Amino acid sequence: MDIISILAESTRSALGPIAAIYALAAIGLNFHFGYTGLLNFGQVGFMLMGAYGVGVSVAVFELPLLVGFGVGLLCAFVMALLLGIPTLRLRADYLAITTIATAEVLRLVYRAGFAEPLTGGVYGLQNLSAGFREINPFDAGARYGFGPLAYNGNHLWVLVVTWSLVLLMVGLTWMLMHSPWGRVIKGIREDEDAVRSLGKNVFAYKMQVLVLGGLIGALAGGMLAVYQASIQPDQFRPQVTFFLWVILLLGGAGRVFGPVLGAMAFWFLMTFTDGVLRGMGSLGWLPFLSGPDFGAIQLAFVGVLLVLLIVFRPQGLIGDRKEMLINVK
Amino acid sequence: MRTRLVTVLLALITAILVIPGPVASADEQGGEALHGRILNPDNRDQGVEGIVITVYGGEDEIGAAETDSDGMWEVELPEPGTYRVVVDQESVPSEFVVREGLIVDGETEVEVEADDRRPLIVALERQGASDDTTASPSEEETRDQDSGAGDEEAFQPTTGGGSSFGDRFVQLSAAGLLFGLVIAVSAIGLSLIFGTTKLINFAHGDMVTFGAMMALVFSSGAVGLGNSLLAIFAGLAGAVLIGGLLESRLSRPVLIVAQWASIVGGIALATVLGLMGEAVGWQVPLWVAAALAVVMGAVLGASMERYVWRPLRHRNVALIQMFIVSIGLALVLRHVVLVLFGAGRSRYAGFQIQDLVRFGPVSMAPRDLVIMAVAVVVLVGVACLLQFTRIGKAMRAVSDNRDLAESSGIDVDRVTLYVWGLGGGLAALGGVLYGLNQVVEYEMGFRLLLLMFAAVILGGLGTAYGAMVGGLAVGLVAMLSTLWFPSQLMQAWALALMILMLLVRPQGLLGRRERVG
Numbered sequence: 140m141d142i143i144s145i146l147a148e149s150t151r152s153a154l155g156p157i158a159a160i161y162a163l164a165a166i167g168l169n170f171h172f173g174y175t176g177l178l179n180f181g182q183v184g185f186m187l188m189g190a191y192g193v194g195v196s197v198a199v200f201e202l203p204l205l206v207g208f209g210v211g212l213l214c215a216f217v218m219a220l221l222l223g224i225p226t227l228r229l230r231a232d233y234l235a236i237t238t239i240a241t242a243e244v245l246r247l248v249y250r251a252g253f254a255e256p257l258t259g260g261v262y263g264l265q266n267l268s269a270g271f272r273e274i275n276p277f278d279a280g281a282r283y284g285f286g287p288l289a290y291n292g293n294h295l296w297v298l299v300v301t302w303s304l305v306l307l308m309v310g311l312t313w314m315l316m317h318s319p320w321g322r323v324i325k326g327i328r329e330d331e332d333a334v335r336s337l338g339k340n341v342f343a344y345k346m347q348v349l350v351l352g353g354l355i356g357a358l359a360g361g362m363l364a365v366y367q368a369s370i371q372p373d374q375f376r377p378q379v380t381f382f383l384w385v386i387l388l389l390g391g392a393g394r395v396f397g398p399v400l401g402a403m404a405f406w407f408l409m410t411f412t413d414g415v416l417r418g419m420g421s422l423g424w425l426p427f428l429s430g431p432d433f434g435a436i437q438l439a440f441v442g443v444l445l446v447l448l449i450v451f452r453p454q455g456l457i458g459d460r461k462e463m464l465i466n467v468k
Numbered sequence: 469m470r471t472r473l474v475t476v477l478l479a480l481i482t483a484i485l486v487i488p489g490p491v492a493s494a495d496e497q498g499g500e501a502l503h504g505r506i507l508n509p510d511n512r513d514q515g516v517e518g519i520v521i522t523v524y525g526g527e528d529e530i531g532a533a534e535t536d537s538d539g540m541w542e543v544e545l546p547e548p549g550t551y552r553v554v555v556d557q558e559s560v561p562s563e564f565v566v567r568e569g570l571i572v573d574g575e576t577e578v579e580v581e582a583d584d585r586r587p588l589i590v591a592l593e594r595q596g597a598s599d600d601t602t603a604s605p606s607e608e609e610t611r612d613q614d615s616g617a618g619d620e621e622a623f624q625p626t627t628g629g630g631s632s633f634g635d636r637f638v639q640l641s642a643a644g645l646l647f648g649l650v651i652a653v654s655a656i657g658l659s660l661i662f663g664t665t666k667l668i669n670f671a672h673g674d675m676v677t678f679g680a681m682m683a684l685v686f687s688s689g690a691v692g693l694g695n696s697l698l699a700i701f702a703g704l705a706g707a708v709l710i711g712g713l714l715e716s717r718l719s720r721p722v723l724i725v726a727q728w729a730s731i732v733g734g735i736a737l738a739t740v741l742g743l744m745g746e747a748v749g750w751q752v753p754l755w756v757a758a759a760l761a762v763v764m765g766a767v768l769g770a771s772m773e774r775y776v777w778r779p780l781r782h783r784n785v786a787l788i789q790m791f792i793v794s795i796g797l798a799l800v801l802r803h804v805v806l807v808l809f810g811a812g813r814s815r816y817a818g819f820q821i822q823d824l825v826r827f828g829p830v831s832m833a834p835r836d837l838v839i840m841a842v843a844v845v846v847l848v849g850v851a852c853l854l855q856f857t858r859i860g861k862a863m864r865a866v867s868d869n870r871d872l873a874e875s876s877g878i879d880v881d882r883v884t885l886y887v888w889g890l891g892g893g894l895a896a897l898g899g900v901l902y903g904l905n906q907v908v909e910y911e912m913g914f915r916l917l918l919l920m921f922a923a924v925i926l927g928g929l930g931t932a933y934g935a936m937v938g939g940l941a942v943g944l945v946a947m948l949s950t951l952w953f954p955s956q957l958m959q960a961w962a963l964a965l966m967i968l969m970l971l972v973r974p975q976g977l978l979g980r981r982e983r984v985g
Contacts, residue, residue, distance in 0.1 A: 178788060180795075225970045230670050232929075233970060235791060236921045243918055244960045261507065262589045321522035346481070369587055377914075381795055388792065428807070435803040442799030449782065449789045 145414035153407035157347045159301035165386045165398035167355030176328035181238030183379040185353040189215040189360025194264040201356035204270035215357035219350040227345045250372035263371030307391035391458030469693045503542035504588045520556035521619015564592040614795040638829045648943020649843035654898025655935040657891020663930030665865030671798035671817040673917030679765045679896025680903035686757035686905040696738035703734015769892020805909045922966040928979025
């Protein structure tokens with residue numbers, strides 16, 4: 140087991156496109172939970188909307204990529220409205236149940252047999268990134284970078300675009316949260332009734348946040364489709380949402396850079412545990428386990444991490460403990 | 469803290485920069501490849517084994533691969549470029565053909581770029597399916613049911629395509645009643661737990677899976693693993709009982725030592741039994757195994773309350789954080805089950821092929837009748853418990869108003885412990901019933917969880933009777949929707965009903981009107 144190369148590989152994945160995509164989706168979740176206190180357990184549903192918006196437009200209707208992103212964002216917008224209208228007036232736990240259920244139903248509908256002409260059913264869609272690669276300024280064949288941190292041209296292009304989007308959204312978060320709008324939002328998190336008594340329309344503010352965070356999630360889903368060039372519905376399992384929650388809580392909810400840092404730390408840890416487990420497996424230290432079990436152990440590890448974080452460090456790496464003492468009423 | 473963090477990051481970056489070249493090749497993902505998974509069109513969670521796929525670059529054969537038992541295949545490629553992929557038609561099982569589309573006559577061309585490990589989709593379909601897709605829509609529908617949509621084939625009536633709408637309606641109502649009863653049994657615990665602690669237990673679905681798995685282990689011959697688990701749970705049960713019963717009589721240090729001794733003893737016994745392995749094999753009929761599973765489920769619920777939730781409550785952890793902890797627990801439980809028992813789908817042996825019993829227009833397998841009878845008896849029993857016994861009244865009191873119950877002298881912590889035990893046991897029973905009707909696999913509980921949520925919200929969060937009514941309604945709606953709509957949308961209709969209820973009457977059917985927003 141080569142610990143240095145495992146560390147190098149972990150760093151590579153911490154900076155890689157997947158980490159950037161998860162950071163983007165977690166920024167959306169940060170709007171929901173970190174700043175407003177909305178319990179959205181269905182962020183993956185928004186990602187699915189974005190990914191299939193790109194996928195169906197590009198692969199089935201052969202529209203340009205930008206139109207695909209537009210369609211994805213529009214779908215996410217509609218979905219946020221439909222989700223929010225019945226649940227945002229109720230207690231936070233209703234939103235939690237409804238979102239997790241909606242995301243799972245969306246996955247089931249998209250993989251169902253009758254949707255196959257449009258979504259490709261369980262097989263998904265492919266050949267999605269030709270349009271994106273056409274405008275690639277880097278040479279697709281060459282490798283860029285140094286040491287272990289080298290990426291080929293296409294991946295570097297995805298990397299640059301996604302991390303730029305992340306920075307853009309971080310900037311947006313900072314600006315919004317230092318505006319009067321952001322203060323109202325944080326007020327809703329702290330004490331909804333107080334904000335209501337100041338004459339603010341809490342429902343409208345919550346709806347704006349749900350839509351905004353959902354759109355950012357859809358953007359992440361679109362980038363995922365572009366990066367992988369193919370999508371399958373089973374990628375959008377509820378686990379993805381739980382990963383996003385770990386990322387958010389690891390980094391620090393309610394912090395501008397929390398999701399970014401969390402995504403990097405999370406993917407570093409994931410690749411690291413995977414490498415260590417596989418290394419130990421190949422050395423014969425884990426006699427009872429075989430290849431597929433490592434993935435399951437990793438997910439169990441995510442669960443343990445989630446529990447330990449909440450119990451011992453609810454504010455995450457850079458959060459403020461006082462801000463995390465919010466409660467549902 | 470932040471300075472330390474920055475230091476660590478800087479150190480890491482430096483380390484990466486100074487790592488010499490060879491490492492770079494060690495961590496390469498290994499260039500270009502084509503890979504994919506060929507799925508069985510009848511059951512898309514299973515792969516098809518033994519299909520040969522050959523990759524040509526120009527005229528030269530680059531490599532070939534055969535799908536393994538999961539249907540996975542992979543061919544390594546030497547360089548980026550355009551390749552011709554040929555699926556060997558001879559190796560495809562005779563009942564399937566390769567679906568035309570991207571692949572024509574078993575051949576296709578793909579372009580692979582540098583460092584691209586490209587998935588290639590090869591879809592199979594049933595021989596002749598493309599010719600008469602419209603001819604037999606009802607048959608198509610039953611065939612298309614994959615497990616992701618709930619694998620409801622067992623619920624599907626066995627009536628032929630020619631039966632009248634009325635017959636199907638009655639038959640589906642019976643199936644819906646059965647499904648609803650199973651949901652109701654599993655969901656009571658969820659609702660009671662919410663009532664007493666205001667916690668939405670996302671791990672409830674995995675408690676259902678746990679029960680089904682345990683019954684499977686004991687009824688199919690418990691070897692080392694089953695014995696070990698039993699020993700661990702005996703240890704946990706001892707600890708919870710010691711903690712619950714002797715709390716007022718022993719001093720605190722003795723109490724803690726006794727609990728730890730019980731747990732450690734259980735683990736030690738488990739290790740010994742695990743080492744002895746198959747030497748102490750035994751097997752019990754399914755109903756005994758189910759009883760064991762229910763007891764273990766109760767212990768699981770009670771020990772979760774005693775060693776996770778009660779300490780968290782006493783630390784004043786906020787409710788949102790508690791939800792997240794329960795999601796973490798669900799992930800742990802589900803994947804521990806996955807590691808221990810694998811991802812396979814199995815059924816309880818001996819109850820699968822049965823002659824149908826006819827009651828007028830309805831025909832059901834005897835096992836389904838037993839499921840319904842057990843569920844009805846249990847539901848009535850729980851209702852009596854809640855209505856007439858002391859502890860049942862206390863549960864309802866705590867559920868109604870925790871603070872008021874506490875101030876009128878009810879030991880709230882103890883009642884909560886009983887509620888978790890009851891909920892865990894009922895969830896395990898629900899798992900056994902659900903598994904008996906369908907299949908046992910590690911994700912069955914999570915799929916049921918969404919329907920349980922729908923049932924609980926429909927009936928009114930926190931009310932036990934509401935969960936029963938809601939469960940029946942959800943089961944009936946899910947089943948009857950297949951009369952008009954594709955069966956994959958069963959869950960969607962149940963959830964649509966839930967959302968409708970939230971719009972019209974957020975407190976649920978039996979919930980008391982209060983401010984919920």
